[in-house]
Amino acid sequence: MTYVGNKADLRVVGTRPIRPDGVDKVTGRATFGADMVMPGMIWGKVKRSPHAHARIVSIDTSKASKLPGVKAVITAEDFPNIASEEAFVGEGPMNFRDLSRNCMARGKALYEGHAVAAVAATTESICDAALELIEVTYEVLPFVIDVEDAMKPDAPLLHDDMYTQGVQPKPSNPSNVAKRVHFGLGDIEAGFRDAEVVVEGRYTTQPVHQAYIEPHATVVSYGADQQCLVWSSSQGQFMVRSYCAKLLGIELSNIRVMVAEIGGGFGGKTLVYLEPLALALSKKAGRPVKMMMTREEVFRATGPTSGGTVEVKIGARKDGTITAAQATLKYQAGAFAGSPVQPGCMTAFAVYDIKNVSVTGYDVVSNRPKVAAYRAPGAPISCFGVESAMDDLARKLGMDPVELRLKNAAKDGTKAAYGPTFKDIGFVETLEEAKKHPHYSIPLGPNQGRGVASGFWFNIGGESSGAVHIAEDGTAVVMSGNPDIGGSRAGMAMMAAEVLGIPVEKCRPIVADTASIGFTHLTGGSRVTFATGMAVTQAAEKVVEILKQRAALIWDIPVEAVEWKDGAAYPAGANAGGFDPLTLPEIAMKAGRTGGPIGAEQGVNAQGAGPGFGTHICDVEVDPETGKVTVLRYTAIQDVGRAIHPSYVEGQIQGGAVQGIGWALNEEYIYDKNGKMDNAGFLDYRVPVASDLPMIDTVMVEVPNPRHPFGAKGVGEVPIVPPMAAVANAIRGAIGIRMEHLPMSPPKVRAPLDARK
Amino acid sequence: MSKIHVTTTINGEPAEFLCEPHQTLLDVLRNELNLTGSKEGCASGDCGACSVIVDGRLMCSCLMLAVESTGHEVTTIEGVAKGDELHPVQRQFLQHAALQCGFCTPGLIVAAKALLDRNTNPTETEARYWLAGNLCRCTGYDKVIRAVLDAAAEMRGETVA
Ligand code: FES
Ligand code: FES
Numbered sequence: 001m002t003y004v005g006n007k008a009d010l011r012v013v014g015t016r017p018i019r020p021d022g023v024d025k026v027t028g029r030a031t032f033g034a035d036m037v038m039p040g041m042i043w044g045k046v047k048r049s050p051h052a053h054a055r056i057v058s059i060d061t062s063k064a065s066k067l068p069g070v071k072a073v074i075t076a077e078d079f080p081n082i083a084s085e086e087a088f089v090g091e092g093p094m095n096f097r098d099l100s101r102n103c104m105a106r107g108k109a110l111y112e113g114h115a116v117a118a119v120a121a122t123t124e125s126i127c128d129a130a131l132e133l134i135e136v137t138y139e140v141l142p143f144v145i146d147v148e149d150a151m152k153p154d155a156p157l158l159h160d161d162m163y164t165q166g167v168q169p170k171p172s173n174p175s176n177v178a179k180r181v182h183f184g185l186g187d188i189e190a191g192f193r194d195a196e197v198v199v200e201g202r203y204t205t206q207p208v209h210q211a212y213i214e215p216h217a218t219v220v221s222y223g224a225d226q227q228c229l230v231w232s233s234s235q236g237q238f239m240v241r242s243y244c245a246k247l248l249g250i251e252l253s254n255i256r257v258m259v260a261e262i263g264g265g266f267g268g269k270t271l272v273y274l275e276p277l278a279l280a281l282s283k284k285a286g287r288p289v290k291m292m293m294t295r296e297e298v299f300r301a302t303g304p305t306s307g308g309t310v311e312v313k314i315g316a317r318k319d320g321t322i323t324a325a326q327a328t329l330k331y332q333a334g335a336f337a338g339s340p341v342q343p344g345c346m347t348a349f350a351v352y353d354i355k356n357v358s359v360t361g362y363d364v365v366s367n368r369p370k371v372a373a374y375r376a377p378g379a380p381i382s383c384f385g386v387e388s389a390m391d392d393l394a395r396k397l398g399m400d401p402v403e404l405r406l407k408n409a410a411k412d413g414t415k416a417a418y419g420p421t422f423k424d425i426g427f428v429e430t431l432e433e434a435k436k437h438p439h440y441s442i443p444l445g446p447n448q449g450r451g452v453a454s455g456f457w458f459n460i461g462g463e464s465s466g467a468v469h470i471a472e473d474g475t476a477v478v479m480s481g482n483p484d485i486g487g488s489r490a491g492m493a494m495m496a497a498e499v500l501g502i503p504v505e506k507c508r509p510i511v512a513d514t515a516s517i518g519f520t521h522l523t524g525g526s527r528v529t530f531a532t533g534m535a536v537t538q539a540a541e542k543v544v545e546i547l548k549q550r551a552a553l554i555w556d557i558p559v560e561a562v563e564w565k566d567g568a569a570y571p572a573g574a575n576a577g578g579f580d581p582l583t584l585p586e587i588a589m590k591a592g593r594t595g596g597p598i599g600a601e602q603g604v605n606a607q608g609a610g611p612g613f614g615t616h617i618c619d620v621e622v623d624p625e626t627g628k629v630t631v632l633r634y635t636a637i638q639d640v641g642r643a644i645h646p647s648y649v650e651g652q653i654q655g656g657a658v659q660g661i662g663w664a665l666n667e668e669y670i671y672d673k674n675g676k677m678d679n680a681g682f683l684d685y686r687v688p689v690a691s692d693l694p695m696i697d698t699v700m701v702e703v704p705n706p707r708h709p710f711g712a713k714g715v716g717e718v719p720i721v722p723p724m725a726a727v728a729n730a731i732r733g734a735i736g737i738r739m740e741h742l743p744m745s746p747p748k749v750r751a752p753l754d755a756r757k
Numbered sequence: 758m759s760k761i762h763v764t765t766t767i768n769g770e771p772a773e774f775l776c777e778p779h780q781t782l783l784d785v786l787r788n789e790l791n792l793t794g795s796k797e798g799c800a801s802g803d804c805g806a807c808s809v810i811v812d813g814r815l816m817c818s819c820l821m822l823a824v825e826s827t828g829h830e831v832t833t834i835e836g837v838a839k840g841d842e843l844h845p846v847q848r849q850f851l852q853h854a855a856l857q858c859g860f861c862t863p864g865l866i867v868a869a870k871a872l873l874d875r876n877t878n879p880t881e882t883e884a885r886y887w888l889a890g891n892l893c894r895c896t897g898y899d900k901v902i903r904a905v906l907d908a909a910a911e912m913r914g915e916t917v918a
Contacts, residue, residue, distance in 0.1 A: 018851045025859030026847040026866060028794015028834035035793040125777075211894050213798040213806055214860040263796070263860025264894050295799040486857035486895060647854035651896055655857060658897030682803035682892060690898040691882075691889040 002499060002537055002709040007642070007702075012498045013710045016647045019490040020509055025261075033217030033233025033260040038288035041219065042071055044281045045127040045291070046274075047117040047134050048301060049109030052367040052675025053143035053156060056109060056136060059117055064133040069126035072284035073134065075117045076106035079280065080249045094271065098336035100247045102370045103276050109138070110158055110335035111367050112676045113300030115273075120281040120289045143367040143675040147308060147332045150176040150366040158335060158365045176365045178337030181345055184358040185417040191324025191356025195315025199392045203385040205724070205742045206668035207307040207332060209299060210374050211687050214263020216302065217292040218274045222282035226254055229288075230279070233260040235269040235483055236522025241514045247276040257514045262483045262523075266659070267373030268303055270524050299680035303372020304669060306331040306339040310385030320399050320407040325349045329361040329382055334370040339363045340378030343458070346418035347721070348382035350456040351427055351613060352408045357417035367675055373524060375656060376457040376717035380663065380724060384742065387453035387725030391732060401452045401729070402440070405615070406431045426639030426703030427613035430454070433699050434615045439635045447622050448632065449733025454615045455721025459714030460525035461606030465518030466536030468496055468543045469599035474585025476500060476543075479512040479601075480536055481520025482528045486655075486716065487648035491529050492536045494644055495710065499540035501567035502584055518603045526714020529644055530705075531606035537709040542600035550594040551582045608707030612718035614638035616657065618726040622734045627750030629665055629731060631692070636722075637699040641713030646700065653719040654696040660723025662688040668743050765826040767792070768836025776823040782816075783807045785823035786833060794834035794863045798892065805891030808864040808871075809833050815871035817890075834863035837870055845908040846870050849917070855904035857895035865891045869905045877912045879905075 004010055024030040061073040084097045100106075105114045119130040142156040149155055155176055163171050166180040192198065218232040228250060234240050237257040245252045262269060274291040282289040293302070308331040315324040327348050331339035341361035349357050394401040409428050415421045434440055434452065444450060467479040478496040482488060489509035497504040520532060544564045551569030552559040561576035562569050568581040591598050619633040636657045643649040666686040670678040679685045704711025728739050737752045760775040767790070774789050783800070786792040786809075798804035800819045807818040810832040818833075837844045846869045849855070856862045865888065872879060872887045879887065884905050885898070893901060907917045 016854070019854065021859075022851045022856070023843070025856055025862050026843065026850050027838055028792075028863045030859055031793070032796065032860060034797065035787075212858070212860075213804055213892055213894050214796070214858070215798070261860075262858060263798075264858045266894070292797075295801065295804075487854065645854075647900070648857070651854055651857050651900060654897035654899045655895045656897075659894070681801055682799050683801065687892055687894060688897075689889040689892065690885040690902065693885070693898055695902070696897050696899045 002541060003706065004710055005704055010498060010710065012494045012504050013644050014646065016645060017490065017494065017504050019487050020493055021484065021489050030261045032214055032263050034292045036219045036231045036260065038219050038221055041288040041290050042120050042122050042285060043124045043127050044118055044120040044278055044289045045131055046115045046277065047131045049105065049112060049114040049116050051109055051138055051140050052112050053141040054109045054138035055141060056105060056107060056116060057139050058137045060135040061117065064119060064130040067126065067130050067133060069122040070119055070130045071122065071287060072120040072281045073117065074277065074280045074284060076104045079104055079247060081106065093338065095337070096246050099243060099271060102336060103247065103273060111369050113297065113369060115301065118277045118281060120285045145366055145368060145671050145675055147330050147364050147366060150364050151330065151362065158367065162365065177362050178333060178365055179363040181342050181361045182359065183345065183418060186356035188324055188326055188356050188358040192315045194323040196318045197393065197396050198313065198315045199389050199396060200313045201385065201389045201392065201740060203310045203388060203740045205307050205381045205384055207304040207368065208663045208667040209304040209685065210266040210268030212264030212266060212268055215293040215295055215298045216274050218278050219288060219290040220275065220278040220282050221288035222279050226250065228255045228279055229258065230255060230275055231258045231260055232275050233262045233269065235262065235265045235485065235524055237483065237514050238481060238519050239270065239522045240272055240275055243272045244275050244279055248279055259483050259511045259513055262485050265485055266375045267377060267524060270373050270522055273302055295682065296680045299685060300677055301369055303334065303370055305374035305377060306333065306371050306381065308332060308381045310382055312385045312389040314389050314393055316393055316397065318397065320397055320404050322352060322354050322408045324356040325354050326358045327382060327386065330364055331361065331378065331381065332368060332371065333363050333365050334368045335365060336370045337363055337365060339371055340373070344378030344382040347379040347456050348386050350416050350418065351410055351454045353410050353414040354408065354417065359417065375659065375720040379455065379457055379721045380660065383455050383721045384724040387722065388728050388738065391451065391729040392738065402431055402435050405454055422611065424610055424703060424705055425613060426701050429701045429703060430613055430615040430637045430639055433637045433701055434617055437617065437635055437699065439617050439633055439697065444619065447624060447734055449620055449730045451618045451726045451729025451733060452615065453722035453725035453729060454613065455718055457526065457612045457717040457721060459530065459609040459612050460527045461531040461609040462521040462527060463603065463605050464520045464532040464535040465601060465603045466532060466539045467517055467599065467601035468536065468539045470543060470588050472588055474588040476502065476507045478507050478509045478536060479517050480532045481512055481517045482523045482532050484511055485523055486652060487645060488528045490648060491533060491644045495533050495537050496540045499537055499544060500584065501565060518601060526612065526716045527609065529712045530609045530708055530714055531604065533712060534606045534708060535602050535604045538604060539600045539602040542602060543598060546598050546600065547584065547587050550587050550591065553594050554582065554590065555579050610641050610705035610707065610713040612639060612713055612715060614718040614722055616722040616726040618730045620727060620730040620734055622731060622749060624753055627746040627753060629744060629749060631661055631694060633694055635697040635699065636719055637701060638715065638718055639701045639703050639713065640715045641705040641708065642702050642711035643700050644710060644712055649700060649715050650698045652716045653698045656716065656719025657696050657723050658688050658693060660720045661727060664724040664727035664742060664744055666743050666745055761824050763824055763827050765828065766830045768832055778824060780823045781819050782809070782821040782823045782826055783818035786818060792833050792835050796860055796863060805868060806861055806864040808867040808891065810867060810871050813874065815868055834867055837866060844870060845911040846873065846905065849904040849908040849911065853900045853904040853907065855896060855900040861891060861893040865893060865901060869908065873909050873912055877909050879909060881906060
């Protein structure tokens, strides 16, 4: 099997070709979720709860159904009432009962914006009118928004059958705490006894939305023969297929999911919202149905990530050696269990080699939209706390923050508190790069500060399929099962081209639908280049084997006597015979006479995704009058294993860092006193814009991952982990004040400045 | 409600359509004229994904009624390239990998073209402020800004790496 450890041996991997889907995307030709139409199509819209928490007493759809143009009205009654069943999908567990009830409320509406009914009609305006005619009688219930309020014994209960898991003995009363997780290493008490210096802090973060610019959209058709066609923009066509099948009780092979271009996801499109509703509407109406969310619906009804509180205590010797580290994390899950508190706990101290660690986490439901994955789910929240405390520790010890991190850095052979022993990791390298980067020594002016923070993400592998088919002219079609969110088609074509020995332009990458390629786990977990890249590489290797066989047949020599290089078959050595090389097009042309079409598909369950580490340096200036924080310089350093297409790796790092800057400085869900979101639009939920930012410098450290054919590690998630702490530490440097609560927006920064005056 | 007959010019071609008085230009472009290159990210003028140029002015097509286009010249992303020949902004976006998902890209390219139509020598800061109405959640804008500045250089006739 291919493994190219030496960069000099690579021809295509590591170069920067124009992405194969690029022209479509700069000319407006690319077809995203909402761009599709189907013949006979009608429109669907959702009726949503205006209350944060309410019992649904009754829903009267009779008036809406009678409105001319209305073709179908649905409520929870139109879906099977499925039992609690957990499956491991994406980056965490998914309970299908919860997913079903999140798509359509059953019995209770659990947050403002929760779907309670849906209509399909011939025009969008008729849909709107019909939604008005649906009469829902609610019994409004007390609600709870904040995580610590939700944990109180007298808090309003969202689910009266929820008993905290992970505590002994099993609690006798239900609560909003879905789960307690705990793990540790060594002896935490002894570790703190050993410490000469201790730092402590309590930090809070707010829920932030993935804020992909493309709202959710789908077009579906439910045939009279129960064959379903789904066109949707998601992070996984197979995910959409299995969730729709589950929620509607349809056999998997009766659903074909076509892959729209996806306008961003960042984890937020790893579950379904509209597709099951559209299918139920289409079934009832007998017509294809198109549904699109408004931006407001995206904010109110789709997953942000958790907000949470993080309590951290770290003890160290005077030389900087950390002797003990402890954290307690409380994460909001939204209306259903399933916050990323577990990965939050696991990643909290993962960048350090610490002998005594204790981490406890709580997964807490409240009357907010169900959280969805967001880039390194859970890790940025715990990292904000831990890396802020590390900065305080460096100050207390009078140590350079990079030196402190180097002193304690995880290395090959370090046993992480969450279990594994690290291998082939490049964390120390990121710190060394930080130290010598010119950014780290630029002098700072008044009201300016510099912050450093490091972050970790596991990265995953898992099941993927890839296929390579050689066309009659010797060009290759490269198929895989992952939606391309950030340039993965380019990566797939490049890896196939590397193995086949042909120019990347001769490889046409295709994202295949669920009926055209084998199962592939969704685009997430920074897994595509690693796992799907492995599948594509192996499929290309199989094709090379076939090509060699065909050459052997043509030359009438044993296949062992044929070698493949630079896109052609050569006799292997003088004994094999004196044949002129056969190029790929020459073999392809003769395929009909040598055994038929040439192609191969390969399924893998990829293991050994190398974990990712990053270190960020941020300079800010704080306006003492207004509290406004301006990011002056930003450098993100990351071990990427090996960059397949360096420009898109840089892009992942820059994009992730900027999302983190938004999380640090501006973004938050604001609730009014009735438990309704107050800022459900881009005007008031402020994501970073071009004028907020400097250039984002990136440094790619390459410590190859030997479990990938070209050494790749996942890169997409690590970059969102360090920024909040990097910014907070820079603000601490600028004004001498430790900001413990996100976002560090002007009023929040100005308050302690004013108090000091 | 009876529909209104609108005559306008889109991407240099005469165009006619019927629309309801409340329909936005974005809605008509996408749903009546099948010009789906302009995107809806917010429908409230906050994301710029729907950017078009009307008589030389950059507009959010989601904030303009379709009837208001009567007698005006509208340029959408579909009209930025001249046949097979990409506009320098489009070319530089590809060179710089200034797109990831590509959803914001049509709007950003239209907005950048509108900038370079009036100023082929913008500073980085000018480019950043001009494009501040175009949200991109994927790229962090770094490569976008570089692409726009290089497109400007290309339009000034300078050689760009
Ligand atoms: S859709 Fe027009 S500005 Fe967002
Ligand atoms: S490239 Fe995805 S929003 Fe800009």
